[in-house]
Amino acid sequence: MNKSWMIALGLAPFIAGCSVFENNVVPPSPALTGINAQNAALQSQVKRVQDGEARFAPLDNAREALAAAEAQADVEQYAANELAGARSALEEAEQGWQALANKQRPANAKLVAVAEQAHRAQRLAEIARYTAVREINLEQLIAVNDELKARGDQAAPAAGSRPAAGAVQPVSPADRKLVGQQVVPDRFGDVSFETGTARMKAESQTTVRQLADLLKAHPTVGVAIFGHTDSVGPSPESIDRFVAANPGLDExxxxxxxxxxxFNLALSAARARAVAQQLVENGVPARRIGARGFGDTQPVASNDTAEGRRANRRIEAVIVPGPDSPEARSARSGA
Known part of the structure; x- marks a missing residue:
């Protein structure tokens, strides 16, 4: 995959194509039904390549996921059990595939067994990788928080005075305690959207208002909004509209x-920005809000089940040091 166009596309929704996610509802993809359809789908994942060698798509996916997990920094430290489980499941899947690889049409029951172990390996590898990512980020936030505590309390402003915008503000113990907490969904619940769009569901407005109230009550913190999707693609019509709304993509x-x-990357970014916009409308200064989409690159569950896909479609809000806090000033100055 050409990485450069993906990076460039990450910026595209800021200047074009946002309406694609606001006005067009994507119908769910039809599910395969019946044993014959399931068997046909399974057999279609067996590919014959050069010299008659056979490859099995679930195994390839599991290998890639494990390689990515093993390349992730500190994964052995933070997700050793999940990584070991992924390796064990992949080894079992590989052994099962060796007995089938040379057969013209492998038995479906045996293919199912291999596919199940491959999917388990892929899921555990993904969990290991993103557990490490989360823990590394959390560790960095905790380090910042510990540095704050080591500096001690700042002098409180004079009664009736108000810090100027951009001035370093004293940090209360309550504000310090918040840094690093994932408050959405952990504290305030989920933020959800209409399928394939950045239109927030009405019941999610309460969650955003609660987050806004928290930020207004703690003026020295900010919030990072992260958007995520599952790996299911939109309809061909939605893809066509998306490409048309982003000139240069087809090139x-x-x-x-x-x-x-x-599409998923841009949709997740549009949803994160929709939450940020709602926070601004609820009185939170824009300079205290960051928003970013990750598409389907950071699953927390398997995309092979409806429950897993539901978990992967999510908004996360993490409290971070605000732009006027001492540690933010230190970071900008390189201290």
Missing amino acids: QAPTREEKVRA
Whole structure:
């Protein structure tokens, strides 16, 4: 995959194509039903390549996921059990595949067993990788928080005075305690959207208002809004609208898979910005809010089940040091 167009596309929704996610509802993809359809789908994942060698798509996916997890910094420290489980499941899947690879049409029951172990390996590898990412980020936030505590309390402003915008503000113990907490969904609940759009569901407005009230009550903190999707792609019509709304994308000749991933990346960013906009409308200064989309790159569950996909479609809000806090000033100055 050409990484440069993906990076460029990450910026595209800021200047074009946002209406794609606000006005067009994507219908759910039809599910395969019946044992014959399931068997056909399974057999279609067996590919014959050069010299008659056979490859099995779930195994390839599991290998890639494990390689990515093993390359992740500190994964052995933070997710050793999940990584070991992924390696064990992949080894079992590989052994099962060796007995089937040379058969013209492997038995479906045996393919199912291999696919199940491959999916388990992939899921555990993804969990290991993103557990490490989360823990590393949390560790950094905790380090910042510990540094704050080591500096001690700042002098409180004079009665009736109000810090000027951009001035270093004293940090209360309550504000310090908040830094590093994931308050959405952990504290205030989920933020959800209409399918395939950045239109927030009415019941999610309460969650955003609660987050806004928290930020207004703690003026030295900020919030990072992260948008995530599952790996399911939109309808072909939605993909076409998305490509049309982002001139230049087609010039990169992306594959269907790359278009889906780009769509999900842009959709997650649009949803994160929708939450940020609602916070601003509820009285939170924009300078205290960051928003970013990760598409389907950071699953917390398997995308093979409806429950897992539901968990992966999420908004996360993490409290971070605000732009006027002492540690933010130190970071900007390189101290």
